[in-house]
Amino acid sequence: MLVHPRFDPVALQLGPLAVHWYGLMYVLAFAAFILLGRWRMKRRPETGWTPRELDDLLFWGVLGVVVGGRLGQVLFYEPGHYLSNPAEILAVWKGGMSFHGGLIGVLLALAWHARKHGRAFLEVGDFIAPLVPLGLAFGRIGNFINGELWGRPADPSLPWAMVFPYVDDLPRHPSQLYQAGLEGLALFILLWLYSARPRPLGAVSGLFLIGYGGFRFIAEYFRNPDDGILGYMTFNISMGQWLSLPMIVLGVWLWTRARRRLS
Numbered sequence: 001m002l003v004h005p006r007f008d009p010v011a012l013q014l015g016p017l018a019v020h021w022y023g024l025m026y027v028l029a030f031a032a033f034i035l036l037g038r039w040r041m042k043r044r045p046e047t048g049w050t051p052r053e054l055d056d057l058l059f060w061g062v063l064g065v066v067v068g069g070r071l072g073q074v075l076f077y078e079p080g081h082y083l084s085n086p087a088e089i090l091a092v093w094k095g096g097m098s099f100h101g102g103l104i105g106v107l108l109a110l111a112w113h114a115r116k117h118g119r120a121f122l123e124v125g126d127f128i129a130p131l132v133p134l135g136l137a138f139g140r141i142g143n144f145i146n147g148e149l150w151g152r153p154a155d156p157s158l159p160w161a162m163v164f165p166y167v168d169d170l171p172r173h174p175s176q177l178y179q180a181g182l183e184g185l186a187l188f189i190l191l192w193l194y195s196a197r198p199r200p201l202g203a204v205s206g207l208f209l210i211g212y213g214g215f216r217f218i219a220e221y222f223r224n225p226d227d228g229i230l231g232y233m234t235f236n237i238s239m240g241q242w243l244s245l246p247m248i249v250l251g252v253w254l255w256t257r258a259r260r261r262l263s
Contacts (some may be wrong), residue, residue: 001171002162007145029135033058036131036192036263046198047127057113057128064105065097072101076239100243122254125205130191132208137184144176151175152224175223182215203258207231209251215246220244231260 012019037054041047074082076098082089110128114121143149146163151173154161161171190211190254195204225238 004164013200021145022142023112023136028136030063032134033131041211060109064109065102068105069097073097111247122202129204130195132189134248137180140176140180149176151222161179173222178222179219182219187211200258200261202254206251217241
């Protein structure tokens with residue numbers, strides 16, 4: 001069986017300044033967002049997006065991701081821990097960011113951006129949806145490096161079953177890498193190809209919600225639910241799965257609504 005290498009969480013030490021792997025993954029995510037956005041702008045000039053507008057959106061999006069993601073982790077997943085250790089709420093470099101909380105933060109940022117630039121909310125959502133999944137992949141790789149959000153026990157004969165020594169001696173699914181492949185790479189390919197040509201308003205946003213919600217729901221079967229509020233809930237479904245279901249429903253509604261406009 002494979003054994004998690006227990007990476008040093010600090011990627012680079014520059015005197016008193018420590019650059020953590022988790023923070024570095026966020027930098028790569030935001031860089032991918034900018035590069036992909038500018039590439040898409042050049043090939044889809046009819047969208048009317050400019051580099052300055054994309055930079056402005058990134059600023060508010062980063063704020064929404066960090067604040068929303070951290071508060072989501074605190075409120076949805078580990079309220080007991082952070083109530084006992086409130087100072088750790090600000091320690092984002094240690095990991096612990098909720099996607100669903102970050103999504104709420106990003107939606108608020110999109111609403112602000114749309115109002116500021118006179119765009120429809122779904123128009124902004126359709127443009128950025130294909131730019132997001134690679135960033136999600138980087139985030140999951142950061143989870144793997146940090147050794148957090150490990151998987152459920154796996155069959156020892158599974159070639160990639162991995163022991164996380166700081167947890168126990170059981171072989172487990174490296175679920176962080178599953179999520180990087182599904183919610184990250186697979187979703188990116190799906191959305192990038194789908195959005196390569198004009199689609200009705202809301203179709204790309206709807207597909208993003210369907211794709212992420214569906215991939216996350218599947219990945220949760222291999223991810224070990226955390227203690228407390230994230231543990232198994234009603235019908236043996238985890239908190240992550242429950243939070244993904246409304247995304248899928250909303251995505252189906254948006255996508256079918258957009259498709260009806262073509263008929």
